[in-house]
Amino acid sequence: MISDSAVAAPSAPPIVQISKLWSMFRTGGVEAIIHQDLDLSIAQGECISIVGGSGTGKTVLLRQMLGLETPMRGSVTVLGRPAQELTRAGSASRVGMLFQHGALYSAFTVLENIAFPLRELGGLPEDLVRDAVMVKLQMVGLDPLHANKMPADLSGGMIKRVALARALIMDPPLLLLDEPTAGLDPDSADAFCLLLRSLHTGLGLTVVMVTHDLDTIYEISTRVAVVAEKHVIVNAPPKEVVAFDHPFVRDFFLGGRGLRAMELLHPPPDAV
Amino acid sequence: MEETLPRIVVEAAAEGRRAVLRGCWTASELAVAASWAAVQTGMKTALQAGTTCAWDLRPVERMDHVGAQLLWNSWGRQWPHTLHASPAQRAMLERVAQFTVTPPRPQRLTAGDRYLRLGAWVMRMESHIADALRLIGQLLLDSVQLLRSPSTGPWRDFSGHLYRIGATALPITALVGFLIGVVLAYLMSRQLRQFGADAFIVNILGVSLVRELGPVLAAILIAGRSGSAITAQIGVMRVTEELDAMKVMGIPRGYRLVMPRAMALAVAMPLLAVWTTLAALLGGMVAADLAMGLTPAYFVTALSKAVKVSNLWLAMGKSIVFGVMIALIGCHYGLRIKPNTQSLGEGTTASVVTSITMVILVDAMFAVVFKDVGL
Numbered sequence: 220m221i222s223d224s225a226v227a228a229p230s231a232p233p234i235v236q237i238s239k240l241w242s243m244f245r246t247g248g249v250e251a252i253i254h255q256d257l258d259l260s261i262a263q264g265e266c267i268s269i270v271g272g273s274g275t276g277k278t279v280l281l282r283q284m285l286g287l288e289t290p291m292r293g294s295v296t297v298l299g300r301p302a303q304e305l306t307r308a309g310s311a312s313r314v315g316m317l318f319q320h321g322a323l324y325s326a327f328t329v330l331e332n333i334a335f336p337l338r339e340l341g342g343l344p345e346d347l348v349r350d351a352v353m354v355k356l357q358m359v360g361l362d363p364l365h366a367n368k369m370p371a372d373l374s375g376g377m378i379k380r381v382a383l384a385r386a387l388i389m390d391p392p393l394l395l396l397d398e399p400t401a402g403l404d405p406d407s408a409d410a411f412c413l414l415l416r417s418l419h420t421g422l423g424l425t426v427v428m429v430t431h432d433l434d435t436i437y438e439i440s441t442r443v444a445v446v447a448e449k450h451v452i453v454n455a456p457p458k459e460v461v462a463f464d465h466p467f468v469r470d471f472f473l474g475g476r477g478l479r480a481m482e483l484l485h486p487p488p489d490a491v
Numbered sequence: 492m493e494e495t496l497p498r499i500v501v502e503a504a505a506e507g508r509r510a511v512l513r514g515c516w517t518a519s520e521l522a523v524a525a526s527w528a529a530v531q532t533g534m535k536t537a538l539q540a541g542t543t544c545a546w547d548l549r550p551v552e553r554m555d556h557v558g559a560q561l562l563w564n565s566w567g568r569q570w571p572h573t574l575h576a577s578p579a580q581r582a583m584l585e586r587v588a589q590f591t592v593t594p595p596r597p598q599r600l601t602a603g604d605r606y607l608r609l610g611a612w613v614m615r616m617e618s619h620i621a622d623a624l625r626l627i628g629q630l631l632l633d634s635v636q637l638l639r640s641p642s643t644g645p646w647r648d649f650s651g652h653l654y655r656i657g658a659t660a661l662p663i664t665a666l667v668g669f670l671i672g673v674v675l676a677y678l679m680s681r682q683l684r685q686f687g688a689d690a691f692i693v694n695i696l697g698v699s700l701v702r703e704l705g706p707v708l709a710a711i712l713i714a715g716r717s718g719s720a721i722t723a724q725i726g727v728m729r730v731t732e733e734l735d736a737m738k739v740m741g742i743p744r745g746y747r748l749v750m751p752r753a754m755a756l757a758v759a760m761p762l763l764a765v766w767t768t769l770a771a772l773l774g775g776m777v778a779a780d781l782a783m784g785l786t787p788a789y790f791v792t793a794l795s796k797a798v799k800v801s802n803l804w805l806a807m808g809k810s811i812v813f814g815v816m817i818a819l820i821g822c823h824y825g826l827r828i829k830p831n832t833q834s835l836g837e838g839t840t841a842s843v844v845t846s847i848t849m850v851i852l853v854d855a856m857f858a859v860v861f862k863d864v865g866l
């Protein structure tokens with residue numbers, strides 16, 4: 220993402236390409252189809268929000284991109300390779316994931332948590348790893364004093380920040396977020412949004428997030444993909460999505476909460 | 492592949508020497524031992540060229556923050572005299588330069604700290620004992636409450652635990668008991684034959700299995716199997732805040748969590764002990780038949796003469812104690828678990844180790860106290 224040639228390329232291939240995806244779950248002998256012929260393509264430098272009602276399979280879609288679920292039919296291609304290959308060694312340098320509850324290793328300190336993917340590589344000297352961790356720790360807005368704390372001693376907002384630093388330690392070009400602001404108080408959520416926006420533009424990341432939070436959607440996303448009726452019904456910049464005529468879109472964006480949040484709607488940050 | 496290897500070449504240029512960086516300066520490339528060594532030697536030559544040496548990062552294919560950190564550290568954490576870099580590279584180096592700090596040291600232990608640690612250990616032991624006493628006291632009070640109004644008792648929980656702890660343990664205890672019986676009978680048959688005392692195998696096997704080995708074997712198996720499960724169940728309830736949810740609803744956890752488990756183990760343990768003993772005797776009987784030609788019919792008639800029934804009552808009595816003890820130790824450690832996974836693992840291990848040790852300790856006490864019974 221840093222090399223000039225990649226940025227300058229006129230028609231870079233999409234970072235994520237999902238075509239004709241079918242996802243199915245079997246619970247208690249009952250088969251439930253979650254996605255049916257779902258298509259989604261995410262270009263480099265986008266910050267895309269995936270929205271949809273409960274149980275429409277937003278998180279499943281994210282897990283498909285991470286290779287944690289197997290497509291029943293169709294294909295999920297991430298950075299030019301099948302998503303299934305992502306769970307193999309070295310994937311930390313390709314995709315970073317911020318899980319909803321942080322998923323920090325509770326037996327490790329903050330420093331060890333962030334350093335984990337680097338140490339797993341072996342071969343890098345300890346002081347370089349430590350310095351790199353301290354840089355990332357401050358990039359996500361945490362004080363170096365927190366480095367030796369245990370995850371159990373951190374607040375919800377700090378856990379998310381540490382998890383974000385861990386996701387970014389290998390500078391992956393693609394960052395996935397599952398409900399990044401869920402469970403944070405409004406101030407922390409706003410601060411976290413600002414952080415995400417600065418990282419998105421500063422590092423040239425491609426960001427994919429699942430969220431319910433309208434403020435987050437309007438604040439940082441360049442595109443919104445709405446999942447309903449088992450596929451993506453619309454994938455466009457926020458303003459166009461709001462104008463799209465569909466019962467879910469009307470309820471979600473133009474309900475009371477939606478109208479209040481829309482006051483935030485401003486020209487999306489320049490991503491590409 | 493050759494293209495992505497990070498490397499430094501020092502070239503002579505018009506204005507003096509120039510260090511040119513090529514390849515991928517990313518964590519995963521730098522972590523390869525060969526490229527790390529190459530980069531280190533290249534870096535040494537470049538640094539020896541002195542401050543007049545210009546640095547050219549433009550040919551670098553990709554660079555991440557680890558690569559930038561390596562450069563920054565090699566430059567002695569200051570900007571080189573002349574640097575040619577793309578805006579993105581410069582921005583990255585500036586970020587690294589801004590945020591590089593020495594991490595705070597993990598605190599060293601001083602003598603004072605050690606003294607305080609010892610104090611904390613003593614306090615922890617004290618709280619362990621206080622918690623254990625409180626748990627036992629609560630169990631007694633809950634039992635009294637149950638006796639007063641048996642209809643409100645947690646019978647559903649009780650029957651569930653009885654099934655999980657007792658019924659599902661039948662195959663494993665039978666298998667282990669049977670094999671121990673076979674092994675003991677074979678070993679003893681060799682020794683007894685030397686003295687021509689073949690028939691005494693029934694006495695030895697009978698007394699040792701009924702009185703000691705059956706109950707202790709069953710108790711150790713159940714401590715490992717169900718003691719750990721109890722600790723883990725209650726511990727997970729702590730981690731997921733289920734314990735707090737119960738408290739908020741006003742449901743007494745002693746009455747609903749501890750007592751049903753203690754009751755289930757108090758009922759299941761003696762039955763499992765008898766079951767294990769029977770399996771072990773069966774194994775001994777088979778082995779005695781095969782190795783010494785003692786018929787099962789003789790074995791059974793001799794057994795009833797050799798072993799007094801009081802041994803069986805003693806075995807069942809101490810099994811009840813073992814069962815309650817395993818349940819209480821499991822619950823005790825489960826309730827002390829802190830909401831993180833490490834504490835969960837430690838608690839489960841401590842619970843199993845403690846309950847097995849206590850089973851053997853209490854068994855020895857029983858052996859001393861009841862030495863005149865049944866022998």
